[in-house]
Amino acid sequence: MTDKKLNIQEFLDQDQKKDLLRLLTAGSVDDGKSTLIGRLMFDSKMLYEDQLDALERDSKRVGHAGEDIDYALLLDGLKAEREQGITIDVAYRYFSTAKRKFIIADTPGHEQYTRNMITGGSTANLAIILIDARYGVITQTKRHTYLANLLGIKHVVVAVNKMDLADFSKDRFEEIRADYNSFVTQLDIPDVTFIPLSALKGDNVVEPSENMTWYHGPCLLEFLENVQVASDRNFTDLRYPVQYVLRPDIKFRGFSTSVASGIISKGDEVMVLPSMKKSRVQSIVTYDKELERAFPPQSVTVTLEDEIDISRGDMLVHPDNLPRVERQFEAMLVWMDENEMNLSTQFYIKQANNTTKARIDEVKYKVDVNTLEKSSIEKFKLNEIGRVVVTTTKPLYFDPYKQNKQTGSFILIDPVTHNTCAVGMIIDRLGSKNLPSRITDVDKAKIAKGEPLVKTEDYVKQYNQKGETIWITGLHGSGKNELAFSLEKKLFENGATVVLIDGSSVRSGLSRELDFTPADRAENLRRVAHICKLFNDQGIIAIASFISRNESLRNQVAEIIGADRFHLFHMDAPLEYCKLNKPELYELLEQGKTSNLPGVDMEYEAPTNAKLVFNPKDNEENLDAIIDYLAANKVFPNH
Template sequence: MKKMTTKKLNIQEFLDQDQKKDLLRLLTAGSVDDGKSTLIGRLMADSKMLYEDQLEALHRDSKRIGHAGEEIDYALLLDGLKAEREQGITIDVAYRYFSTAKRKFIIADTPGHEQYTRNMITGGSTANLAIILIDARYGVITQTKRHTYLANLLGIKHVVVAINKMDLADYKQERFEEIKADYKAFVTQLDIPDVNFIPLSALKGDNVVDKGENMDWYHGPCLLEFLENVHVSSDRNFDDLRFPVQYVLRPDIKFRGFSTSVASGIIKKGDEVMVLPSMKKSKVEKIVTYEGELDYAFPPQSVTVTLEDEIDISRGDMLVHPDNLPRVERQFEAMLVWMDETDMNLSTQFYIKHANNNTKARIDEIKYKVDVNTLEKSNIEKFKLNEIGRVVITTTKPLYFDPYKKNHQTGSFILIDPVTHNTVAVGMIIDKLGSSSLPSRITDVDKAKIALGEALIKPEEYVQKYNQKGETIWITGLHGSGKNELAFSLEKKLFDNGAAVVLIDGSSVRSGLSRELDFSPADRAENLRRVAHICKMLNDQGIITIASYISRNESLRNQVAEIIGKDRFHLFYMDADLEYCKNNKPELYEMLEQGKTSGLPGVDLEYEAPNNAKLVFKPEQNEENLDAILDYLAINKVFPNH
């Protein structure tokens, strides 16, 4: 009985000890066939992290589909996709977990091909350390520089340069030193504080888990020993408190807490904190977790904080120390990695997700693109898949951020396409943008256009942005014919379908812009002239306009079409007989019979029905009329324009 109790205690001790182990997240990167997957497979196998059935399968697969000759092909442990195994390359990011007596590890095996740059960015976004593999036969090549640059871009502070395949270079120290010198000459251009070099052979196992006997000239640690002991906990920012609220927790009426993971800094009971953006202050009352209350919390712990005072706080707000505030800005510069198959469109209003905050953002300027293979900078108009560069971004509402180098959690963001909802880019904030350096797209040519009153936005840019052409739908018909009902219904239908549309309502115009005009023929014509100019101005800016006016004869309608532009004037006719109109609007026609009004088209004033209307409607068929108009607009590529 005592033996069982002791055994249970030993298991519990082991579990407790395992729970307290530090976690190291790392990525591997290198050129095609540099041996990334083989290295990780060897690391897992030699550290006794594989089950017997995994080993058996590995031996079996190595003989059947391996690429290592008579040797065991350890890459098969990671190349999980069929295409990867067939080609002997890594395509997707492969994550593997293992642990030793000292530490837990999560490894991201990232593709080496340039077209998979976005995969490396994804795999390295949470990494503490990068292993850059170099084939000893070829030395520092273009891909080596690219992967090092990307590691630097991601803010990875620890790099292990694993010079692999030393067995194919006869284990010569001279070759190792030559590659080491070449790499140092390149990496000095970047900002990576900790760079280490290890010669190894992943296939043979030299300097992976054990030293081996082939490189007695190397006196440094083997790879696993280095990974077990590299110090990364101090890389976190413990100085600047950033607590971006993710949830407001209300399990009952007595408890109101604010939950998230601590992005940076240390939060303690009794600390004075400030809430952004309200700038209200309070003190921390409790720090609550599932296992009980804490006196303090630090990154990356997930906790719930309660405050002494009742303050309005919601998702996206941030708790900080009053004497240590982040940037609170709408404009900033950032390094951007384009991750979408579709090219960047600068006119798009993206959604930006930053910390636990969401708003809209636009890219104001592309300062330059970086060639990740040569580090050369060039001017371009838009980014394509996997391209990287420096941009200026403006958001709809202020963000609370720090430069990415100072704080990864509050210095990074993603951009989301508003139509497809795909993540199109990831970004690392460089810093805020001073008002003196705000981008200006006003050139001398633009200034000349402005002086002449010419627009800086091209008509085709409006079409591309709104997916429609700015044109006018003009509906004519008698009083009471149902043309207004059709116009208002059409406006709602187009709006619901995503169109940018404005209804020019006769009553609104008469009560404002044309309030001094009466209903004489001359003033009626002047009212229509004003409405036509409003339609033209809106059409010029890409907006669809709907106007419902009697416009009683061909001459008046032609004048309106001339002002708006005949190519974007669409005349529709509501064909209702006088009897229908009287029943639909009896009060107006009764006033005419009583002599209280006059000049009613179709009764005591001539109304000329159009013979050139694009569509003719009957008022009793309102739904069918709407469908006919939508079909007409689609066929003529007014809306949608595709």
């Protein structure tokens, strides 16, 4: 019994040490991708007896291989896939041989499922591009090869399938090889291998084919077991993007993540981005032991000799080998959202373990992945691919995608739906002198007419509020200013984009040359109304605290701002309260040192159409009433 346990442990230890190859299959509809993977698993004895029994039953019931076993059923698990005999979603399968472990992504062939192939191929080391020997290289073959190149996959196996339907012809195989090579030389794929096979019959899948003795290369499984992919990783540039700060007790503070690239060793001098602080690696810890060094794709925890403020999203690098630290860059973008791109949107961008906001400044061109032709376009739709310019709110630490997949890739997330809108591969940074202006001929025409480039609905979506004016009227000393200032603070704390305009500020600047005669009071309000309108046009909530002594003046203000954006509130305080609240002003009037004071020697008409009327003695209750009013009128949500 003990010997058996040791044998199991030895097997598990040996299996743990096996290299892992991630690969994807791609090709046109009905090229035999799922059949090939099913056959690979079947012939390599990787299926259990119950799986084999179920496969034989399903082949007779819903199979598409005639009298033969339909190996595609091992991967096509969706009902729609089985009914149509096609792949719709990405199917992942794991299996291993004595030499290597494999994770296979079986990706759909339809153009409408381009995003599914991007998802399946994002972590792949190798791509198997299937070609039907009867049809040869077609547009979808070129499309999948381009996508593999876009994803930085350096090893491609061109599996010329269904050779049994082409009489196992060597000439046909060589014709397809030449045709494919004439296309792939335009791309940057260093390792391309051609294998003729029949997935359904098993020729050159696991065992060499007796029907194609003219082929002297490896069969598919042999090639997959021996292809060298370890050197594809970047062991030169240390990139350690901190994912988690580990603090199990007061004595230990480590920084955990998987090594994106490079090698980190005990005693190494490292620099922390963005603080640029330096320290040395004190220890490299895993769940059960300490290491002398770590390299990709190991997940470890690193401790430093010095106490440095480091948090999620920061990056450890070697001081003499820094990544790009930029806000602008060019990238190839694959649009994955059902909704088309909106250039006004401020997306969330997630790159490595860093998240910030970003915008798309320019779409340089769209690529027709079937022909590689480039065309001008203003925005992308689902599954479209092209080159864009991106600007982020704060600098990112990145490398070009071809140099480092982990730090050169990113996703864009819709700020409202939180759907992943796009995946991107960074080409390189973009100097400020090369930044696009984003002003098109259409924009120039709008500017000439004084039309805004940002629509009102875009501001509403961006700020999650309506740009409208809250106008508070009342006598001097009524408490309207206290209410206005308190309201500004409360709205700001709840996330509103808000500005306060009060009489003292305007009088000391914009209207400093005006006095307090009725004519100049009216001019002062006219100027304030236009300021409020400008703010409202930009989607900003304006709070204005002004006496605005009669109905006529308030109607003029509402007309300038827009009656639908004007919300009138009245601080209804008796004159005696006002005198007690602001005695110095009213004393000046009694001493004859001032005049034209509304409510005393100048008329003040209390509004009859105020949306809300307040008692000045309960400021908190008044604030709550305004917040509820704004929510009910969909100006700003009540959080």
